[in-house]
Amino acid sequence: MNHVEVKVVGVVESSLTDVNLAPRQADESAPEASLVFHEEVREALRNIRPGDKLIVLTWLHRTQRNVLRVHPRGDPTREPEGVFSTRSPHRPNPIGLHQVEVTDVDGLRLRVRSLEAVDGTPIIDLKPVLADEVDRR
C-alpha cells in the first residue's frame, strides 16, 4: 500500500494517562483537556472562540495497526467485526475523531470539554462541526 505523510500539528494535554482507563467515547465521562498546537500552525487557529464546536483529529499512537477484526467493545463473547464497521482504535490508520466544545482560547492552547484521548496524543487536524453533524440530543 502507498503512504502519505501527515504532520503532527499539536498534542493533547490531559489528566488521562492510562490508555486502558480512557473512556471509549466522549459521552462516557471524559475529562476536560487542552489542545496545545505548534507555533508553525498559529495562523490556522485564528477565529477559534470559546463556544465553538470542533472535530479534533488525533493520531492514536498507542494502538496496533495490523488489526483488521476486533470483538465489539473488547467483549470476547461477541463475534469479531471488521474494524471499518467499528470505532476501535486498533485499525490500519488509527485516526481518532473527537467532537469537542472549546471553553477557553489562550494563544496556541485551546481548552476543550470531554476529550477521551490520553495525555500526549498527537493532533493532526481540527475542523468545525457542520450544521448537519451537530449533536442534537
Add this chain to the structure above:
Amino acid sequence: MNHVEVKVVGVVESSLTDVNLAPRQADESAPEASLVFHEEVREALRNIRPGDKLIVLTWLHRTQRNVLRVHPRGDPTREPEGVFSTRSPHRPNPIGLHQVEVTDVDGLRLRVRSLEAVDGTPIIDLKPVLADEVDRR
C-alpha cells in the same frame, strides 16, 4: 513538526473529475460514487451492509498544504480565517471527512450516496457514524 505515516487503504471512483467543479459539501448535489479498497484490508470491511451510515476519511491530494488562512468559501470579499475554523481542503493535513450511506457492497467495492470527493482520491479510513453524530435533518 514530526510526521506520521498513513497507509492508503483504497481509492474513490467517481464521475467527479474536476476538483474545481466538486461541490464543497455532500449536501450540495454530490453524485453517487464507489469506494474501492485494497486487498490487504478486505477483513476490515466485514459487517458493512447496505444502509450503513459511515464516515469516509480521504486524503485530498490535490490541495495546498502550506495554506494557514483562507477566504471563507473562496470569497475574496470576506475576511480570511484560520483554516482550522473552516472546512477548506487547503490545510496542513488535507484530510476529508465525508458522511455517506452505503447502497451496495460487492467484495472490496462499496457503493455510496453523495460523495463530494473527486475520482482518484485516496481513502485512509472508514468508520461508523455514532448515534450522536447522525444527521437528523
